[in-house]
Amino acid sequence: KTGLFTYDAGFLSTASCKSKITFIDGDKGELLYRGYPIEELAEHCNFLDVAYLLKHGDLPTSEQKIDFVKIIKRHTMIHEQMAKFYQGFRRDAHPMAVMVGVVGALSAFYHEAEEGFLDPKARNVNFNRIVAKMPTIVALAYRYSRGKPFMYPRNDLGYTANFMHMMFGTPCEEYVPNPVIVHALDTIFTLHADHEQNASTSTVRLAGSSGANPYACISAGIGCLWGPAHGGANEACLKMLAEIGDVSRVPEYIKRAKDKNDSFKLMGFGHRVYKNFDPRAKIMRKICDDVLRELGLENDPLFKLAKELERIALEDDYFVEKKLYPNVDFYSGIVQKAIGIPTEMFTCIFALARTVGWMVQWEEMVMDPEYKIGRPRQVYVGEPRRGVPPTRRPE
Numbered sequence: 001k002t003g004l005f006t007y008d009a010g011f012l013s014t015a016s017c018k019s020k021i022t023f024i025d026g027d028k029g030e031l032l033y034r035g036y037p038i039e040e041l042a043e044h045c046n047f048l049d050v051a052y053l054l055k056h057g058d059l060p061t062s063e064q065k066i067d068f069v070k071i072i073k074r075h076t077m078i079h080e081q082m083a084k085f086y087q088g089f090r091r092d093a094h095p096m097a098v099m100v101g102v103v104g105a106l107s108a109f110y111h112e113a114e115e116g117f118l119d120p121k122a123r124n125v126n127f128n129r130i131v132a133k134m135p136t137i138v139a140l141a142y143r144y145s146r147g148k149p150f151m152y153p154r155n156d157l158g159y160t161a162n163f164m165h166m167m168f169g170t171p172c173e174e175y176v177p178n179p180v181i182v183h184a185l186d187t188i189f190t191l192h193a194d195h196e197q198n199a200s201t202s203t204v205r206l207a208g209s210s211g212a213n214p215y216a217c218i219s220a221g222i223g224c225l226w227g228p229a230h231g232g233a234n235e236a237c238l239k240m241l242a243e244i245g246d247v248s249r250v251p252e253y254i255k256r257a258k259d260k261n262d263s264f265k266l267m268g269f270g271h272r273v274y275k276n277f278d279p280r281a282k283i284m285r286k287i288c289d290d291v292l293r294e295l296g297l298e299n300d301p302l303f304k305l306a307k308e309l310e311r312i313a314l315e316d317d318y319f320v321e322k323k324l325y326p327n328v329d330f331y332s333g334i335v336q337k338a339i340g341i342p343t344e345m346f347t348c349i350f351a352l353a354r355t356v357g358w359m360v361q362w363e364e365m366v367m368d369p370e371y372k373i374g375r376p377r378q379v380y381v382g383e384p385r386r387g388v389p390p391t392r393r394p395e
């Protein structure tokens with residue numbers, strides 16, 4: 001089953017599927033990956049530890065970690081034909097459009113994706129391959145958009161440091177990653193790795209329930225994540241801060257956010273499930289402070305504006321009453337901006353991390369003995385027409 005649909009108060013709602021991967025208690029603001037609190041994982045593990053945990057159900061032993069890292073390092077390059085694929089896009093194409101295309105085409109380059117899902121070896125190959133290649137695919141989208149030379153992966157660097165090398169390095173000199181920034185970005189990956197049955201994960205599950213190959217399903221998830229109400233919120237949040245421009249204009253935007261007749265929403269605030277602080281946002285807030293301090297940006301006007309917006313919103317009756325707290329996207333956009341990642345790349349970074357969760361959720365679904373194609377139903381609200389249709393005109 002990919003989800004039981006029930007008819008409730010005029011809306012179809014997913015009663016949700018069975019899963020052992022991630023647990024959220026929205027009222028308590030609790031998030032667990034395979035039973036471990038996100039706070040512990042963010043504190044004591046790196047992203048590849050978490051990727052292994054989500055995939056295999058346990059944190060890796062030191063030997064398992066060594067093997068896993070070795071496999072990942074062996075798959076970081078992409079097919080040279082695939083690198084040429086980018087040339088078909090306009091330079092100013094939104095990188096998420098490129099990601100939908102390039103990831104969707106992965107199965108055209110790596111045939112295991114088409115092989116039967118029942119073979120755990122093929123599933124492991126598919127998982128390791130896309131986890132290894134996503135940083136390269138994302139970095140190439142950025143490099144291509146800026147007319148910069150593609151940077152090959154470096155196996156002497158860790159997963160996230162290598163991503164930063166491919167994003168910001170140049171062939172002219174060795175890239176030396178800042179450990180504070182690497183840690184911040186690696187933690188952002190961990191915080192975004194999975195989140196139960198959110199819109200994009202449900203998209204991946206529904207696409208996968210037809211038997212489509214995992215890379216095609218991930219591409220569908222990327223398309224869904226792109227939306228500003230979902231993964232695109234961090235990009236939309238930075239655009240909103242730029243539009244507000246000055247602390248003096250914050251009350252005007254808070255007023256707009258409360259106006260039922262105004263479609264404006266405060267980007268980076270609110271959540272369908274969390275009616276308490278998003279635990280990821282609390283961790284992101286500290287990362288945000290660490291990065292701004294490391295880069296000497298504590299007094300940057302944009303970041304001071306963000307802090308003022310957060311303060312006012314947290315005190316405002318409307319936001320308090322509706323339990324609208326800053327969510328993970330509010331802070332992740334600020335951190336990425338401070339690191340020098342362009343806003344249009346923010347959701348690609350989210351997709352890089354969430355690919356782990358999407359792949360694991362897809363696998364859990366296809367391995368469910370009750371697995372069959374999802375088939376949402378509807379409530380028909382159109383007018384039934386009776387009688388003979390009007391005579392059809394000849395073409």
Ligand code: SDX
Nearest residue numbers: 195198229230231233257265266267268269270271272322
């Ligand atoms: C992500 O599902 C996931 O897990 C997603 C995610 C993940 O990891 O996959 O956590 C990632 O998508 C985080 C959310 C990022 N989106 C944004 O920051 C966009 C801004 N947020 C809103 O669009 C909104 O909060 C949603 C879409 C996230 C949730 O909207 P809901 O489901 O309507 O939230 P709700 O039912 O709790 O809203 C209660 C009320 C509503 O008003 P009423 O109908 O009661 O009058 O609060 C209002 C909403 O209209 N409201 C807001 C608001 N968010 C909700 N009002 C102003 N500003 C906001 N940001």
